[in-house]
């Protein structure tokens with residue numbers, strides 16, 4: 229069952245998710261090692277432990293604020309994390325959708341490290357706390373990209389139609 | 392239907408008479424900008440064409456701009472190799488708006504675009520940089536996107552699935568007092584509406600303080616709009632916009648003076664009286680942690696930084712040199728200055744500002760992003776404090792998670808350089 233491995237505060241910037249000093253590393257496959265590099269215990273946990281359960285990070289508001297660096301999405305996607313936040317910053321949310329990182333907008337989320345969560349449609353159930361919260365839909369323009377499996381296949385489909 | 396600036400621009404770009412907030416469009420793009428992260432865009436662009444059996448060719452090489460600024464000259468072999476790869480791509484695709492590492496035409500992307508006349512009012516501009524909001528100062532709808540999204544724009548010439556954003560109207564009346572600058576207006580606004588106060592929305596700027604402001608000041612304000620979460624900032628074009636495009640950007644063609652309708656519908660209206668403002672400081676570690684200078688005066692500063700796409704223009708260097716001329720930077724403080732472009736550097740040399748700053752003890756660095764993003768030069772030591780005219784003070788931003796960054800105007804930065812502590816420039820420094 230998906231489990232909360234870390235709880236993090238409001239306004240987590242892309243500098244925290246993927247520090248600027250690694251920006252010369254661009255290939256998505258090479259970025260995961262640097263996820264949350266300045267939060268040493270979290271970085272170590274992500275790199276060293278490979279549990280069977282899906283791993284969730286629970287955040288507050290405005291997750292992913294700051295720069296447009298796409299490494300902030302690819303570094304988390306590389307660990308196949310699910311990010312549950314009260315809300316996300318626009319560019320980060322778009323990058324996540326474009327790359328297929330799962331982002332769950334849950335304005336009232338209450339969860340702690342170790343809690344088990346089930347996310348189904350527009351509901352998020354905290355099994356450990358026996359509470360249920362509403363999940364907001366993605367911005368409607370973006371759902372089509374999720375449905376296509378990301379922006380690269382979505383763009384390929386358009387190019388095929390134009391041929 | 393009455394339309395805001397952004398509704399009008401998007402309607403034009405999507406070939407429609409009008410558009411509604413929330414409507415999904417695929418607008419044509421007039422300019423697509425990247426910096427060194429073009430290396431990732433090139434990778435994603437190749438991915439798109441892999442398997443399609445078509446050669447990868449950008450939709451229009453004259454509408455793509457690539458500017459090297461984030462790590463110039465390269466700080467590592469990795470960066471240098473990325474830059475090399477981008478040069479090859481630029482040559483292969485015939486991309487015309489390319490600014491390499493040069494002392495005559497280099498600089499920060501958000502300065503190069505306006506000063507080269509690449510951005511016009513009513514344009515749709517996208518950039519793989521969050522501060523692409525800057526170009527709203529020229530009356531464009533200009534916003535940041537990720538690298539994969541840019542690869543899609545390079546392929547199609549359109550931005551996909553763009554939802555028409557709601558607009559907050561910001562009316563700034565009154566007159567800025569001496570040594571209170573456009574930076575103080577935008578810091579005050581961010582403090583007021585918070586770091587997510589304009590998330591998914593546009594900030595449209597009006598009022599006499601904006602009308603009386605130079606394009607340089609408007610660039611500062613639109614630049615930092617993203618720190619309130621805004622998709623874009625925008626200033627409706629006026630006589631000053633035309634002056635800037637003709638005199639400073641050397642543009643001779645026609646200019647679309649598109650304006651918002653007077654009865655356009657806004658999501659919210661925010662009013663600010665510039666006459667009542669004092670210098671503002673964004674304290675660590677969020678940009679919306681803004682305080683009037685009176686609350687933080689006297690804090691010891693180890694490093695003063697003047698520059699960046701926010702405040703590295705000629706008027707910023709002028710005010711710094713005016714305050715520092717004939718004086719000395721405090722002994723226990725260091726001062727770094729990085730002009731936003733080579734052209735600004737040259738103008739500041741010609742006017743003697745660089746001379747004044749260097750004689751006062753400042754280190755003047757090459758144009759580019761310099762210490763702003765903490766990967767290259769000017770990193771902070773453990774426990775050190777910086778006061779910078781840049782736009783972000785997030786933990787670790789200046790290269791060290793155990794350091795503090797305060798954001799302020801160039802007048803505050805220069806006054807604080809003289810004393811080594813946060814100092815109000817209005818009090819005069821001897």
Ligand code: SF4
Nearest residue numbers: 522699700760763764
């Ligand atoms: S100067 Fe700073 S904020 Fe501006 S583009 Fe460069 S890194 Fe980004």
